[in-house]
Amino acid sequence: MAESIKPWWQHGVFYQIYPRSFQDSNADGVGDIRGIIDRLPYLQALGVDAIWLSPIFPSPMADFGYDISDYTGIDRLFGSMGDFEALLDAAHAGGLKVILDLVPNHTSDQHPWFLESRRSKDNPKRDWYIWRDPTTDGGPPNNWLSEFGGSAWNYDASTAQYYYHAFLSQQPDLNWRNPAVRHAIQDVMRFWLRKGVDGFRVDVIWHLIKDAEFRDNPLNSAFQEGRPPHERLSPLHSTDQPEVHDVIAEMRRVIDEFDSRVLIGEIYLPPERLVTYYGRDLGGAQLPFNFALLSAPWNARSIEKIIHDYEGALPAGAWPNWVLGNHDRPRVASRVGHDQARVAAMLLLTLRGTPTLYYGDELGMRQVAIAPDQVRDPFEKNVPDIGVGRDGCRTPMQWDATRYAGFSTSTPWLPVAKDSVHENVVNLAADMRSILSLYKALIGLRRKLPLLQLGDYVPVTADGDLLLYRRERSGSSLTIALNLGDQPVSIASGAARLSGTILLSTFPDRARETIEGGLDLRGNEGVIIDTSGIYAG
Ligand code: GLC
DSSP, X not given: OGGGGSOHXXXXXXXXXXXXXXXXXXXXXXXOHHHHHHTHHHHHHHTOSEEEEOOOSOOXXXXXXXXXXXXXXXXXXXXXXXXXXXXXXXXXXXXXXXEEEEOOSBOOTTSHHHHHHTTOTTOTTGGGBOEEOXXXXXXXXXXXXXXXXXXXEEEETTTTEEEEOSSOTTSOBBOTTSHHXXXXXXXXXXXXXXXXXXXXXXXXXXXXXXXXXXXXXXBOTTOOTTSOGGGGBOOTTTSSOTTHHHHHHHHHHHHHTSTTOEEEEOOOOOHHHHXXXXXXXXXXXXXXXXXXXXXXXXXHHHHHHHHHHHHHHOOTTOOOEEEOOOTTSOOHHHHHOHHXXXXXXXXXXXXXXXXXXXXXXXXXXOXXXXXXXXXXXHHHHHSTTSSOOOGGGSOOOOOSSSTTTTTOSSOOSSOOOGGGGTSSHHHHXXXXXXXXXXXXXXXXXXXXXXXXXXXXXEEOOOOTTEEEEEEEETTEEEEEEEEOSSSOEEEOTTSSOOOEEEEEESSTTOTXXXXXXXXXXXXXXXXXXXXXXXXXX
């Protein structure tokens, strides 16, 4: 059947690990590779197919690993290359793919390339970064702003030029118009692909190429007070430039030199721009991350529209994907609330497209309040008081009820959530009603039913808090009914083909219930219904 020839990254479930916070094996309060190896059985039991690791490479950690000083090493904090190879072997032996983070937009200011580059204007590495003269009054070359606050230009007195950094000044941007830079990063990709990694999640891929003339960005008339200051300008000339697609096509060709690998792009853009990252003739990123749910107003009509707009924007042959959480955005359980987090799980795992889970979301982990003297995130330090801090979604994984939640035996780098005493893997795994059990059931069902992986998405008209859709293929169909409110809703007969058998509910007491012509949903309830009678048996 056609199903079986689909690549693994289309039917699999991805799981993001933030290595600093997953499992500490050497009691230094920071997670590491050995810790991940120890927890592989948990991931296998959860049922995911691939893990993506946020950066584990040598780094001064100004941005916790997104400032890399050696692309082909492992930071001692996380372990050794031997440890990484052991992880790769153990993961593969257990049927798990391993995706690495590739951070090609910028290096650390401690990377040997940048140390060379800043040495003199005629250094062979000078043009590997973006150096510009001051304006006549000595100011920065243009008005571009750093995503982490302030100007995106840093003055280097020794050579009297500015260098560009879209993020921290310790993260100078590479010059992707220079072919030598492209080749160097492509060789980095080959280094890891030869080792056997299954692909990359490419950091801020839409930033790679900037306007050749470095024109000023226009003011953003839609700027709202309380938003990060860089949003005062529209990034018209600093991101999403047409030439970026050539760079990505080259990266994809490197991916295609190897069997069955995947290129994922981190891209925050509206759907019609996002989908251009599949590339001409789909020779771009196989999965341009779709972050629409991260900022979605949590109501049925908004989400219905998000799905509609995204599905409608996809070019022929493009494979969709959905993300509910990551290490940069508030936890889903805090965004949508404890009860709706279960409905969100059912949404993520029943939509058409590859789902990516963020570690701990399967436990319903919440955003943890961080005291001012415990803030670690440089974004929060540079742009305080408006709630951009990312520490709260990066706190230690909650394994058990011990003092440091089983994450470590010494004080963790970020505080452990107080509710970890109850909300932890040991407790939740033993409770059939827990969100963890729901996640396992959803992932298990998705694995069992090709229809959930590969079936078409068919919207069904609904109103109020009800979100209704079918997954259909070759005569079989599932209906998914999600109540995004906390009040009961009734689905009258005729609204959908609502006869069949409930395969799974976000409440664990309804499996196998037979539906005939209509359905009552409790507040915060979602159900998956076998409406073609082929699965229930
Ligand atoms: C991406 C990462 C984020 C990082 C930034 C700069 O958005 O996800 O964590 O701070 O890039 O590398």
